Amino acid sequence: MATDSWAQAVDQQEAAADSIGGLTLKEKPEANGTAAIATDSSSAAAKSEVQGEKKPADEDDKDDKAAQSLLNKLIRSNLVSNTNQVEVLQKDPNSPLYSVKSFEELRLKPQLLNGVYGMGFNRPSKIQETALPMMLAEPPQNLIAQSQSGTGKTAAFVLAMLSHVEPNNKYPQCLCVSPTYELALQTGKVIEQMGKQYEEVKLVYAIRGNKLPRGTKLHEQIVIGTPGTMLDWCSKFKFIDPKKIKVFVLDEADVMIATQGHQDQSIRIQRMLPENCQMLLFSATFEETVWNFAQRIVPEPNIIKLKREEETLDTIKQYYVLCNSREEKFQALCNIYGAITIAQAMVFCHTRKTAGWLAGELSREGHQVALLSGEMQVEQRAAVIDRFRNGKEKVLVTTNVCARGIDVEQVSVVINFDLPVDRDGNPDNETYLHRIGRTGRFGKRGLAINMVDSKSSMNILNRIQDHFSKNIEKLDTDDLDEIEKIAS
Numbered sequence: 255m256a257t258d259s260w261a262q263a264v265d266q267q268e269a270a271a272d273s274i275g276g277l278t279l280k281e282k283p284e285a286n287g288t289a290a291i292a293t294d295s296s297s298a299a300a301k302s303e304v305q306g307e308k309k310p311a312d313e314d315d316k317d318d319k320a321a322q323s324l325l326n327k328l329i330r331s332n333l334v335s336n337t338n339q340v341e342v343l344q345k346d347p348n349s350p351l352y353s354v355k356s357f358e359e360l361r362l363k364p365q366l367l368n369g370v371y372g373m374g375f376n377r378p379s380k381i382q383e384t385a386l387p388m389m390l391a392e393p394p395q396n397l398i399a400q401s402q403s404g405t406g407k408t409a410a411f412v413l414a415m416l417s418h419v420e421p422n423n424k425y426p427q428c429l430c431v432s433p434t435y436e437l438a439l440q441t442g443k444v445i446e447q448m449g450k451q452y453e454e455v456k457l458v459y460a461i462r463g464n465k466l467p468r469g470t471k472l473h474e475q476i477v478i479g480t481p482g483t484m485l486d487w488c489s490k491f492k493f494i495d496p497k498k499i500k501v502f503v504l505d506e507a508d509v510m511i512a513t514q515g516h517q518d519q520s521i522r523i524q525r526m527l528p529e530n531c532q533m534l535l536f537s538a539t540f541e542e543t544v545w546n547f548a549q550r551i552v553p554e555p556n557i558i559k560l561k562r563e564e565e566t567l568d569t570i571k572q573y574y575v576l577c578n579s580r581e582e583k584f585q586a587l588c589n590i591y592g593a594i595t596i597a598q599a600m601v602f603c604h605t606r607k608t609a610g611w612l613a614g615e616l617s618r619e620g621h622q623v624a625l626l627s628g629e630m631q632v633e634q635r636a637a638v639i640d641r642f643r644n645g646k647e648k649v650l651v652t653t654n655v656c657a658r659g660i661d662v663e664q665v666s667v668v669i670n671f672d673l674p675v676d677r678d679g680n681p682d683n684e685t686y687l688h689r690i691g692r693t694g695r696f697g698k699r700g701l702a703i704n705m706v707d708s709k710s711s712m713n714i715l716n717r718i719q720d721h722f723s724k725n726i727e728k729l730d731t732d733d734l735d736e737i738e739k740i741a742s
């Protein structure tokens with residue numbers, strides 16, 4: 255089973271939260287604390303290396319300004335004003351946003367129909383139109399569903415949970431498990447927004463740091479959380495009676511059953527649930543062995559699966575920048591910083607150490623950046639992701655802990671400062687797809703820029719390109735005519 259360094263980072267982050275003092279939350283944690291930027295002396299050494307690589311200032315200025323202005327055009331042309339584009343895509347039968355039905359035809363409860371319209375949704379996306387009838391059928395049916403990143407999977411399973419809850423029963427009836435703390439918070443927010451008109455239905459967060467007194471009996475009907483805490487609430491603390499659970503959702507299901515830690519916890523939760531509990535597994539990617547495993551653990555599932563060539567979104571243009579070292583990658587990132595902050599950007603590093611170094615170097619160059627990685631305390635992480643979501647920070651330097659699910663509408667550029675590889679150094683195609691899927695959300699145009707700094711990373715990129723049969727063009731920030739061509 256594929257387990258990657260991202261998964262280890264997530265498992266460690268699950269463990270890291272024990273150090274959280276007194277975070278007693280019943281509702282969504284409020285954002286507090288400040289964004290952490292690595293300013294330790296160790297990166298001073300890195301700085302001297304960077305200076306050694308620098309070109310003469312006047313040459314830099316010329317390239318920087320020209321590169322930035324052309325890249326500005328490239329990104330602006332990608333930031334098409336979105337409403338009409340979504341409408342166009344929702345009428346295109348080949349688009350993952352296309353649907354023949356309206357929300358009215360999906361037989362949602364009036365409170366939920368109002369919730370959906372309250373969120374500004376006009377029509378269901380393809381995954382919503384296809385999955386909801388299966389999930390709302392009587393008797394409820396199990397589902398393993400794949401749909402491209404940003405196509406509305408979260409809304410699909412949230413509507414299923416809200417539809418199956420019996421509001422008069424004041425105890426947990428739906429469990430939704432997410433692989434990371436940030437994603438659990440984000441999905442909880444979608445449940446709160448979509449269920450706003452459904453006041454009698456309440457939500458509670460089973461996340462590290464939300465320490466409830468022993469003997470607590472939960473009255474909330476929906477529990478959203480991470481697998482370790484959710485398992486504790488079902489078994490060790492018995493805050494939840496698993497026998498009363500009607501719906502069990504695994505979001506980012508492939509990583510939930512492919513990552514040793516998460517797999518053990520998810521399966522142990524599943525084994526405590528009643529036979530007739532509805533199981534819903536969602537992800538943008540399902541590596542073959544994981545797909546087969548999922549079909550073994552979910553009784554008689556309905557299946558919604560993409561062909562390999564459908565997995566990548568045409569709305570996300572993918573490029574690579576050829577560098578010779580980490581310092582040159584840093585310099586290239588500085589050169590295009592102005593352009594990528596027209597909206598917002600996420601920069602992915604392979605390790606927390608590189609992320610800390612890069613965030614420190616960028617901030618030392620006077621660039622405003624936020625840093626989020628697994629070893630930070632959950633309060634800081636909640637504050638960083640909130641500030642980024644509210645546009646207070648334009649660039650988020652992070653690791654794979656933010657590779658999946660994070661939904662920030664204004665992210666127009668994803669930069670792979672390091673390409674995603676598994677622990678054997680092979681391309682991590684699933685993480686690549688999730689990372690670039692942080693842009694191009696629900697029909698928006700997105701830009702993915704991969705930084706290559708050696709023959710081996712060029713080889714990794716070529717294998718990723720071959721895997722998805724999707725061309726990744728060279729973006730030469732020195733060849734201004736070339737950027738002009740892309741921008742036109």
Ligand SMILES: Nc1ncnc2c1ncn2[C@@H]1O[C@H](COP(=O)(O)OP(=O)(O)OP(=O)(O)O)[C@@H](O)[C@H]1O
Nearest residue numbers: 375377378379403404405406407408409659661696
């Ligand atoms: N029917 C709809 N109409 C308009 N916007 C929608 C609709 N459904 C979802 N969205 C919006 O699209 C964005 C992406 O949705 P969501 O996060 O559910 O996608 P996803 O498939 O879960 O993505 P990922 O694979 O990255 O987790 C969100 O901002 C959501 O509010």
